Amino acid sequence: MGVAGTLEYFSDLLSNVKRRKKKKQMQTVALKVRMDCEGCERKVKSVLFGVKGVKSVDVDMKQQKVTVTGNVEPKKVLKAAQSTKKKVEMWPYVPYTLVAHPYVSQAYDKKAPPNHVRAIPVTATISETTMDDNYTNMFSDENPNACSIM
Secondary structure: OHHHHHHHHHHHHHHHHHHOOOOOOOEEEEEEEOOOOHHHHHHHHHHHHOOOOEEEEEEEOOOOEEEEEEOOOHHHHHHHHHOOOOOEEEOOEEEHHHOOOOOOOOOOOOOOOOOEEEOOOHHHOOOOOHHHHHHHHHOOOOOOOOOOOO
């Protein structure tokens, strides 16, 4: 066998390493799906199990929540769920401890599960505007051009 056989073995070993595809990571995708009965639940479950890479599908009828676990992409799962003709959206709720201002009008939702609020973008939170700073500077003692009435 000798050196030639050994080189061939290592060559094959290294070429196999390059050809391997990276596996997708296990992901959990949560969806809010409008379901009225057990038939709706079965329909959604069967469609989502048909998506390539799905390992499990959990349905919570009370919260209208479907959790899909597996080697899947969230967009493909959402598209498959929308094919059932049900009202579907990504799970919009997060624990209220993760939101800076949980009682802002956009975040508070009566339909949210206990201890949860809607996930809102950072731009919707309460913040100071530059207008407030301008008014403060206008009547400041350090500003030589401030109002002379004061």
